[in-house]
Amino acid sequence: MAEIAGHQFVVENRSGSAGNVGADAIAKARPDGATVGLGGIASHAIAPTPYASLPFDHRRDFALVSGLWRLPNMLVVNNDLPARTVPELIEVAKSRPGGRQLSCASAGAGTTLHLSGAMFAHMTGAPMLHVPYRGGAPAMVDVIAGRLDMIFDNIPGALAQARQGKVRPLAVTGKERNAAASDVPALAEHLPGFDIVSWTCLAAPAGLPPGMAARMNSLTRQALAGEELRRSFADLGAAPWWTAAEDLEAYRTAQEAALRPLILASGARVE
Numbered sequence: 073m074a075e076i077a078g079h080q081f082v083v084e085n086r087s088g089s090a091g092n093v094g095a096d097a098i099a100k101a102r103p104d105g106a107t108v109g110l111g112g113i114a115s116h117a118i119a120p121t122p123y124a125s126l127p128f129d130h131r132r133d134f135a136l137v138s139g140l141w142r143l144p145n146m147l148v149v150n151n152d153l154p155a156r157t158v159p160e161l162i163e164v165a166k167s168r169p170g171g172r173q174l175s176c177a178s179a180g181a182g183t184t185l186h187l188s189g190a191m192f193a194h195m196t197g198a199p200m201l202h203v204p205y206r207g208g209a210p211a212m213v214d215v216i217a218g219r220l221d222m223i224f225d226n227i228p229g230a231l232a233q234a235r236q237g238k239v240r241p242l243a244v245t246g247k248e249r250n251a252a253a254s255d256v257p258a259l260a261e262h263l264p265g266f267d268i269v270s271w272t273c274l275a276a277p278a279g280l281p282p283g284m285a286a287r288m289n290s291l292t293r294q295a296l297a298g299e300e301l302r303r304s305f306a307d308l309g310a311a312p313w314w315t316a317a318e319d320l321e322a323y324r325t326a327q328e329a330a331l332r333p334l335i336l337a338s339g340a341r342v343e
């Protein structure tokens with residue numbers, strides 16, 4: 073976008089609270105176009121349900137400009153687990169002696185990684201113990217080490233570990249197989265209707281002038297059409313995802329409504 077617009081973009085990472093720290097910085101910025109940022113499923117569709125309170129209103133405080141990308145999660149297991157397919161994993165989970173549950177790591181309660189595991193357990197009836205971590209990296213370390221059995225992780229991180237042979241990939245969480253790992257089945261092939269993908273959008277403070285919002289939307293469309301960017305996304309298992317602003321808000325609303333029952337059933341709650 074910087075190359076297309078001829079203006080410098082300075083990236084400032086504001087990590088923490090599953091994206092809510094960064095989202096709060098966007099919400100409280102001046103609506104003059106100088107500060108925009110990344111919103112997405114975590115801060116704009118999931119967080120309103122499990123968080124007892126948020127420092128921003130996800131409906132009132134943002135102008136959602138355009139979608140940017142979508143990507144699935146990937147289910148991987150420790151190499152010593154005797155399961156090479158999803159049906160075998162379900163069988164292992166249901167036949168463990170003494171009622172021992174499979175342990176499923178996540179990057180934190182209420183994340184798409186946690187919800188992927190919760191949906192898997194719900195749809196299969198497989199007993200599973202959710203083990204939340206402060207981020208996906210330490211969770212993956214313990215799966216590789218064999219301290220935990222499995223994890224649903226964003227596909228870039230999981231795919232990198234799978235390619236190195238450190239974990240065994242079993243499925244991706246989108247409706248279809250992913251081009252970056254076409255030999256790995258979609259969970260929907262075994263569990264019809266299974267579909268959880270992470271998505272990221274360009275978000276600005278509420279009150280952004282319409283002309284400026286339209287200009288930014290146009291810039292994202294041009295940027296996402298670039299072949300180099302599309303190749304980079306494909307290598308990570310992500311798909312470019314441009315949207316009109318009104319379509320993005322409708323999508324966000326639908327995602328919040330669809331995920332709310334799953335979040336409530338999972339018991340995820342952040343005080």
